[in-house]
Amino acid sequence: MNVIIVNTEQIAHYIIKEYCGLVTANQVVGANLFADMFAGLTDIVGGRSGAYRERLDDLYKDVKKQLSDKARELGANAVVGFRIDFDEVSGKGKSMFMVTCIGTAVVIEPDRYEIYEKLHKLNAYLKDGLLTQEQFDFEREEIEKNNENFLANDARKWAEQIAEEQALQEEIRKRRATLSAEEAYMQEVISAKRENLWMMSAQGIEEAEVPYTLKGNTMDEVIINLIAKDKFNEAGRYYMDETGLDAESAYDYVYKLFEKESGR
Numbered sequence: 710m711n712v713i714i715v716n717t718e719q720i721a722h723y724i725i726k727e728y729c730g731l732v733t734a735n736q737v738v739g740a741n742l743f744a745d746m747f748a749g750l751t752d753i754v755g756g757r758s759g760a761y762r763e764r765l766d767d768l769y770k771d772v773k774k775q776l777s778d779k780a781r782e783l784g785a786n787a788v789v790g791f792r793i794d795f796d797e798v799s800g801k802g803k804s805m806f807m808v809t810c811i812g813t814a815v816v817i818e819p820d821r822y823e824i825y826e827k828l829h830k831l832n833a834y835l836k837d838g839l840l841t842q843e844q845f846d847f848e849r850e851e852i853e854k855n856n857e858n859f860l861a862n863d864a865r866k867w868a869e870q871i872a873e874e875q876a877l878q879e880e881i882r883k884r885r886a887t888l889s890a891e892e893a894y895m896q897e898v899i900s901a902k903r904e905n906l907w908m909m910s911a912q913g914i915e916e917a918e919v920p921y922t923l924k925g926n927t928m929d930e931v932i933i934n935l936i937a938k939d940k941f942n943e944a945g946r947y948y949m950d951e952t953g954l955d956a957e958s959a960y961d962y963v964y965k966l967f968e969k970e971s972g973r
Contacts, residue, residue, distance in 0.1 A: 713787040714778040714812065720787060722820055729783040729814040734775030736768050736808045769793070772810045785814035827852055891930065898937045899967055905939055909963060911956040914945035924945070932963065 713720060714943070772793070780788050791812040815929055830848065835845040920943060925931035935944040945959035 710843060712780050712785070713817070714776065714791050715789055718789050720789065721818055723817040723824060724820050725787075725789070725817055727785075729785040729816065729818040730778070730810060731966045732776055732779040732783070732785075732788060732814045733809065733811045734772040734779065735888045735957060736772050736775075737805050738808075745831045751886070759954055768808050771807050776810055776812060780812075780814040785816055787815050787817045788812035823936055824852065849863075867939065895929070895933050898933050902936050903938065903967060906941065906964070906967060908939060909941035909960065911960045913942035914949065914956040914959050917942035917946040919947045919950060929966070932966065936963075 711945070713723075776788055776791075780786070787811060791809065791810065793810040796807050797810065831840070831845055831848055831852075834840040835842065840848070877934075920935070920940070923931050924934045928948070931947055932944040934946065935941075941963065945956065945963050948954070948959040948962055949956060
């Protein structure tokens with residue numbers, strides 16, 4: 710794809726995904742070129758003025774090509790905010806003429822919502838009888854042809870994302886199949902009560918009272934059973950009583966218990 714160069718900050722029908730940085734290009738020529746040009750102004754409609762115009766066009770094309778090459782080196786496929794200046798540079802009795810252009814290299818992609826909106830409208834027009842099936846097929850083919858690579862990449866990304874999610878779910882299912890009943894219950898409680906973790910605090914743990922009746926054969930089992938009843942602070946207090954550590958340590962232990970079970 711050729712690098713698109715515009716002097717605006719946006720490009721119609723495209724969105725900017727990434728800004729890659731400024732790019733500049735320069736071209737310097739002897740000032741005698743333009744001295745000769747001014748000397749030949751009497752021949753405005755003649756071959757000389759046409760030759761100078763061609764030379765200026767060549768300079769313009771050259772700096773634009775430099776700009777395109779530098780944009781590609783940054784991984785960009787477009788340049789926005791394009792500006793070009795013509796300046797005279799002199800020193801030590803010599804003068805040169807410099808052409809400078811500058812712009813911002815960006816990565817662009819077709820505006821997916823605009824594409825989908827066009828396809829949606831086409832379907833609506835067909836349904837309302839505003840288009841024949843032949844007209845609809847032609848217009849849809851044109852849209853898909855003009856955006857073939859983008860739509861194909863979009864579909865591929867969605868397919869890859871779905872495949873990754875399915876693979877992750879399958880891995881979780883396999884892991885859970887190997888868990889004991891106690892471990893499976895622990896993960897189930899952690900998953901169900903994650904959104905209520907905010908109920909626990911170091912101060913709450915400090916002030917909590919452990920219930921008289923506790924259920925579980927290990928410390929973690931007792932803590933999980935308390936969490937299952939939304940008794941987060943009581944679970945932390947139980948940890949304090951069992952270990953002799955402070956409320957902050959108890960808070961960290963319960964919090965990390967959620968992290969550990971989530972990572973399995």
